[in-house]
Amino acid sequence: MSTPESGLPMVVPAQDLPARVRIHEVGARDGLQNEKGTVPTEVKAEFIRRLADAGLTTIEATSFVHPKWVPQLADAEQLFPLVSDLPVALPVLVPNERGLDRALVLGARQVAVFASATESFAKANLNRTVDEALAMFEPVVTRAKAADVRVRGYLSMCFGDPWEGAVPIHQVVRVCKSLLDMGCDELSLGDTIGVATPGHVQDLLAELTEEGVPTRAIGVHFHDTYGQALANTLAALQHGVTTVDASAGGLGGCPYARSATGNLATEDLVWMLQGLGIDTGVDLARLTATSVWMAERLGRPSPSRTVRALSHKEQ
Amino acid sequence: MSTPESGLPMVVPAQDLPARVRIHEVGARDGLQNEKGTVPTEVKAEFIRRLADAGLTTIEATSFVHPKWVPQLADAEQLFPLVSDLPVALPVLVPNERGLDRALVLGARQVAVFASATESFAKANLNRTVDEALAMFEPVVTRAKAADVRVRGYLSMCFGDPWEGAVPIHQVVRVCKSLLDMGCDELSLGDTIGVATPGHVQDLLAELTEEGVPTRAIGVHFHDTYGQALANTLAALQHGVTTVDASAGGLGGCPYARSATGNLATEDLVWMLQGLGIDTGVDLARLTATSVWMAERLGRPSPSRTVRALSHKEQ
Numbered sequence: 001m002s003t004p005e006s007g008l009p010m011v012v013p014a015q016d017l018p019a020r021v022r023i024h025e026v027g028a029r030d031g032l033q034n035e036k037g038t039v040p041t042e043v044k045a046e047f048i049r050r051l052a053d054a055g056l057t058t059i060e061a062t063s064f065v066h067p068k069w070v071p072q073l074a075d076a077e078q079l080f081p082l083v084s085d086l087p088v089a090l091p092v093l094v095p096n097e098r099g100l101d102r103a104l105v106l107g108a109r110q111v112a113v114f115a116s117a118t119e120s121f122a123k124a125n126l127n128r129t130v131d132e133a134l135a136m137f138e139p140v141v142t143r144a145k146a147a148d149v150r151v152r153g154y155l156s157m158c159f160g161d162p163w164e165g166a167v168p169i170h171q172v173v174r175v176c177k178s179l180l181d182m183g184c185d186e187l188s189l190g191d192t193i194g195v196a197t198p199g200h201v202q203d204l205l206a207e208l209t210e211e212g213v214p215t216r217a218i219g220v221h222f223h224d225t226y227g228q229a230l231a232n233t234l235a236a237l238q239h240g241v242t243t244v245d246a247s248a249g250g251l252g253g254c255p256y257a258r259s260a261t262g263n264l265a266t267e268d269l270v271w272m273l274q275g276l277g278i279d280t281g282v283d284l285a286r287l288t289a290t291s292v293w294m295a296e297r298l299g300r301p302s303p304s305r306t307v308r309a310l311s312h313k314e315q
Numbered sequence: 316m317s318t319p320e321s322g323l324p325m326v327v328p329a330q331d332l333p334a335r336v337r338i339h340e341v342g343a344r345d346g347l348q349n350e351k352g353t354v355p356t357e358v359k360a361e362f363i364r365r366l367a368d369a370g371l372t373t374i375e376a377t378s379f380v381h382p383k384w385v386p387q388l389a390d391a392e393q394l395f396p397l398v399s400d401l402p403v404a405l406p407v408l409v410p411n412e413r414g415l416d417r418a419l420v421l422g423a424r425q426v427a428v429f430a431s432a433t434e435s436f437a438k439a440n441l442n443r444t445v446d447e448a449l450a451m452f453e454p455v456v457t458r459a460k461a462a463d464v465r466v467r468g469y470l471s472m473c474f475g476d477p478w479e480g481a482v483p484i485h486q487v488v489r490v491c492k493s494l495l496d497m498g499c500d501e502l503s504l505g506d507t508i509g510v511a512t513p514g515h516v517q518d519l520l521a522e523l524t525e526e527g528v529p530t531r532a533i534g535v536h537f538h539d540t541y542g543q544a545l546a547n548t549l550a551a552l553q554h555g556v557t558t559v560d561a562s563a564g565g566l567g568g569c570p571y572a573r574s575a576t577g578n579l580a581t582e583d584l585v586w587m588l589q590g591l592g593i594d595t596g597v598d599l600a601r602l603t604a605t606s607v608w609m610a611e612r613l614g615r616p617s618p619s620r621t622v623r624a625l626s627h628k629e630q
Binding site for chain 2: 006009010012013014015017159160165166194195196197198199200202203224225226227228230231233234235262265268271272274275276277304305306309
């Protein structure tokens with residue numbers, strides 16, 4: 001069965017959804033960080049330029065984590081100047097003050113720290129307790145804000161944790177409030193292992209609202225490990241969330257690897273948002289072409305269903 | 316990142332959703348009909364037995380379409396008696412009175428007819444106009460009801476059509492009412508090319524309710540071609556729909572084929588429903604094992620994200 005000739009969804013708005021959503025594109029950072037092998041710096045820069053050309057306005061560019069931990073992004077110093085002229089927001093991950101220093105020197109205007117809602121993942125990822133990690137981030141956030149740099153606080157394992165199972169909502173809310181209290185402008189609530197379902201999303205968002213966290217400060221970051229990312233996104237939109245993380249082509253979510261992280265594919269998200277009449281500013285055809293181009297560079301097909309459907313159409 | 320040890324979603328109910336959903340399993344019919352090559356009759360029977368053992372209560376078994384059109388299901392006469400003792404509903408597709416005769420002789424207690432919401436697909440699939448097809452179904456439905464046989468009316472192209480583009484809602488509603496008026500007990504609203512988004516689903520369901528169609532008579536049949544099936548399902552549940560079609564392992568939806576029909580995978584659906592605390596009676600582990608077994612018979616991996624995640628976990 002062929003796809004519609006337009007390659008675009010029909011537009012039928014739904015009730016009580018936001019008029020506009022900002023997509024926080026994570027493919028170049030979260031995606032490539034989780035791909036096997038290292039992509040040449042020039043290819044990364046071209047990828048980011050193409051993403052900007054496709055209309056994405058927030059493109060997480062790279063990470064200033066120590067290269068020993070994330071060798072895929074060891075070229076942050078070389079990459080950032082190649083794209084910093086783009087007229088888009090280019091947040092970068094900074095794990096600590098040393099990382100912040102490296103980012104600020106290069107002129108980064110947005111940074112992100114990476115916290116955990118669970119002790120097990122804080123220990124595994126940062127070799128610290130949750131509170132020790134928050135203490136490490138505090139001077140990072142303070143100094144960033146003093147430099148008028150916008151700060152995003154990632155929060156991993158907001159729903160389930162591979163070691164701890166279900167993560168209590170109050171535990172997530174506590175870390176969210178700590179991140180906002182120290183000055184983060186925005187949170188990104190991560191379903192790192194992809195186990196959330198829509199009722200859980202609703203409950204966490206309701207509790208955050210109850211606790212006074214403004215919805216405009218909340219981003220959602222769903223993984224498609226069990227195919228739930230878009231349904232969870234719909235639940236978040238119904239709560240009023242207007243910032244959604246996604247990865248072009250589903251990068252970082254190789255469906256064949258045991259370690260699949262399964263990022264929500266930006267194209268699948270854009271198909272839904274555009275169909276709902278929600279403005280994203282993204283040109284789906286250009287974005288899909290970019291992901292096909294990147295998949296060729298990586299030597300494997302995109303796991304995004306929309307990319308597959310639209311690129312088969314063109315064959 | 317590993318999956319939770321339980322291999323089951325956490326249960327967090329959402330507001331205003333049904334307590335129970337009946338899954339109409341289409342893998343053995345719609346799935347195998349769209350797979351390349353023919354599966355031996357004994358394997359089909361074993362597949363259906365395993366699906367029943369996994370807790371599915373409605374398993375569409377086969378089709379009494381002329382073998383010339385669907386050679387994959389040419390063994391309907393041989394297959395049906397091998398499974399008819401199972402304590403589950405086993406609907407079969409019947410295209411016309413000849414098909415109904417064949418089904419009734421074998422003792423089928425549930426049948427389904429297959430209509431189209433668009434002229435283009437009616438012509439392509441049935442070589443008839445929409446109304447000529449309805450006229451052909453009328454004696455089928457009348458005779459089935461006289462034999463106390465339950466009748467489902469499939470309706471293809473309820474959202475978009477590859478030739479006609481967007482399908483007007485009033486056009487879909489008209490055919491729905493014709494099918495119900497002639498005696499169909501249940502409709503299955505098909506997004507045959509997978510282009511629907513949640514607002515469109517809401518609008519069609521609202522219009523059907525407005526026109527007096529009871530929600531209990533409505534099933535939804537979403538395809539995952541663009542990754543939208545589960546978000547669309549959530550929108551349908553929010554309207555009160557309690558019958559959802561899905562295909563074990565996403566059978567019939569080979570993600571690599573140009574002809575991908577992309578059935579919603581039953582496992583991805585069950586993950587969401589179970590996470591929402593909605594009773595389906597399905598044992599997810601058994602169902603996943605069945606789809607892995609069937610994928611081995613077909614010689615290719617299941618496209619279901621849940622099947623992949625859970626089966627990688629076991630490796």
